[in-house]
Amino acid sequence: MSAPLNNPPPAAKTAIDGGVGAFRRHDSGPKHVSGEAIYVDDMPEPPGLLHIQIGYARKAHAKIAAMDLSRVRNAPGVAAVLTAGDIPGANDVSPVAGDDPLFAEGLIEYWGQSLFAVAAETREQARRAAALAEISYDERPAILTIDEAMDAQSFLEKPYIMERGDPAGAIEAAPHIISGRINIGGQEHFYLESQAAMAVPGEDEDVTVHSSTQHPSEIQHKIAHVLGIDNHAVTVEVRRMGGGFGGKESQGNLLACAAALVAKLTGRPAKCVYDRDDDMTITGKRHDFRIDYQAGFDSDGRILGIAFEQALRCGMSWDLSEPIADRAMFHSDNCYYLPNVRITSYRCKTNTQSNTAFRGFGGPQGMVGIERVIDNIAHELGKDPLEVRRTNFYAHKSSPGAERRLTPYSMAVEDCIIQDIVAELAESAAYQRRRENIRAWNDASPVLKRGIALTPVKFGISFTKTFLNQAGALINVYTDGSIQLNHGGTEMGQGLFTKVAQVVAEEFQVDIAKVKITATTTGKVPNTSATAASSGSDLNGMAAQHAARKIKGRIAEFFAQRYQTNPDQVEFLPGRIRIGESELSFEAAIQQAYMARIPLSATGFYATPKISWDKAEGRGRPFYYFAYGAAVTECIIDTLTGENRLLRVDILHDVGKSLNPAIDLGQIEGGFVQGAGWLTTEELVWSEAGRLTTHAPSTYKIPACSDRAPDMRVKLFEGGENVEQTIYRSKAVGEPPLMLGISALMALSDAVANAGGTSDYPALDAPATPERILFAVERLRKKGNVL
């Protein structure tokens, strides 16, 4: 029997609006430009809301001799003052290791460590009250820096070593040997929206928390842990963040738990928002590194053997330092085949903020290490560093055989396209010609010197903790044909919601306006991983596709039966469904499916295939695939002041088949600027007492609009396609572009080398601030008797 068709669409649509690959703007754009987009601190305040201020330690390492909070309790407007003794469950807000107390008991391990929480009627009252705490400290010697930690052998665990081949033998037998050290500074996230959480108590043990977090599931679990209740009593919701960059992966736990604790103990809603200075004082940052290297190579610059000693400052506790330190090791090859290699990783425990995830997650530091080695080798041989880079690349994906493919962790690189990217970029940026012109220009310019560098990026995609590579989604199709989409990923500006909605629109062949993207909530999709490791759209896109395909399958089955045909005869076309020769609108089809009692809601799930990692053996396939890119940066320095500017930047970056070029280009531009900022202007300084002195934008300099290179040319690598079965063959784009910023450091190194009066290597540390550039220039010139 064939049913009459309802409302066939008047003219067949040929394409949907906002499908996969569309140059589509951010879904929240209209709300952002009109000021209507709501962040946690913008939510209407529920009646009775309490404001929380965290009271923190003013010593880097001490025993609390006495803590008198009576004046805090008696201050105007104060409703509650909570310390460790008030916690019904565990005093722990750490993501993994159980070593971050919500409120310190007895021992203080960094300047800024949380000691107590004050809840008051207004934010100002809470702040004023917290300042009245009387604490006496029994001070201990503090270990602040990597050098101090290395001297004292202060480690979180024993050094971890990754090794392949015979590095010592290969180095010794090599025609040339270099060794050196680079210090690489940390980085403050400086998400524009500081950390924030608001908790609303519910019935029984229930509590709902609105948090600015990349990891709602973890916040849920930590709150349950602190309150001593089941996970099911806690719901965590995230609509959006005003930036995250990794800084909201674990660092939101403390204030969300404090807010939930206040809410449950007082029965009143409670909000905790760090002001900028507190945020920078309390939260962890990108790890600073000290990397020592020794490399043996031939006269072409081909690396024969190499050894790295990576020491990183983890801070007072683990936080996420273990996988971060691992990732730094995984990226100490970057795009280069290292036949004999040994990497030793020292995870230093210090009396400073517990360092945490930051875009790249250790990868950038590892990569700076090898790029420094390449730059140093080129300098040693008097070659163009690009030539040395090319000599050392992994085998191209199309080259036959297994030669030059194995990483230090014994994963074969099967998708290498860096040769193509570098060739195209060197050509389009006129690298060779400009390099020669710059040399001529420098000869005629005694004070100002220019430099140029091309650096490549290969970045591994997947969480290296294999179990984290999973995601869930929930799709509801309503009877009017509108669609609600939920998934475990969070939106921090990276455009994830738009991309996943595009996937769903594409699957159902409906306009993206039909797809409503809702806030991430632990009540709809459980047990999610953090939106991190660049994996947001890879994982959640696939999970959403899975859910959409379940519903499509049911619809196809139903119409196939009704029209007495096979489900594969049912096609989803733009705005409509075709069954054999008949067509009906998507809305009519949904209506009919509903009337026939077909379930129109489905969950989807995805687990990344193929990956595994055996840490004890130091081998496996931690990454599903690699993302590639390259950048050329040209800069100029003033050799009398160290001041510098970036003049021109050319970028070619591989995103596979782009899900959304507008969003991808935005990620690349923003990533480059953030990476260049890390390596040039952003400097964290601690006082001798262990207090972070750069705790505001007045002293901590992130790139401003006027710092950007006046000429910046960014392109997506055309013909990019993921060799793996990722969502529409796209590639992750969140983190990799940050490492394009390494070209800025190497360009500055080139400029300094051009300023020298000697053939010594500049050995510029990062960030290459004007001071460091000036010192490097003076060191070289003194040595060459130029000064």
Add this chain to the structure above:
Amino acid sequence: MPTISLQVNGKTVSGEVQGNTLLTDFLRQNLGLTGTHVGCDTSQCGACVIHVNGDSIKACTMLAAQADNASVTTIEGLSQGDDLHPVQAAFREAHGLQCGFCTPGMIMSAADLLSKNPNPSEAEIRSWLSGNLCRCTGYHNIVKAVQIAAGQMSGQRIAAE
């Protein structure tokens, strides 16, 4: 507590404020205008930029009491009804935002620039916006958006002439 009265987005509002209440707090807490964001509270980031008597100002550096009798425009009052201001439209069209937190302040700064200098050079845009920090975009599309808006507005002016 002094009582202040001022025009905000074309409406007269009044309220009691403490002597040390910042204008940002008055707008956000008393008036619920949360489009004005606070990114630093110390006059560095520009997330809180609004217009006071036609000039852009960082609202975290001004006391509410100082705004007595002033005419204030916030991001919520920049559009004419449903019609976005050309700078707002351009930021949306040119993908001049990611997380959006800096966006209201950025737009208010840019709108002030274009009202004073309708055809700014790229360098003038960059220097004008150097007091507005953005951590996400790298500024490229922000500058592009301001250029697009300038073009649109001069087109409108020509059409109106």
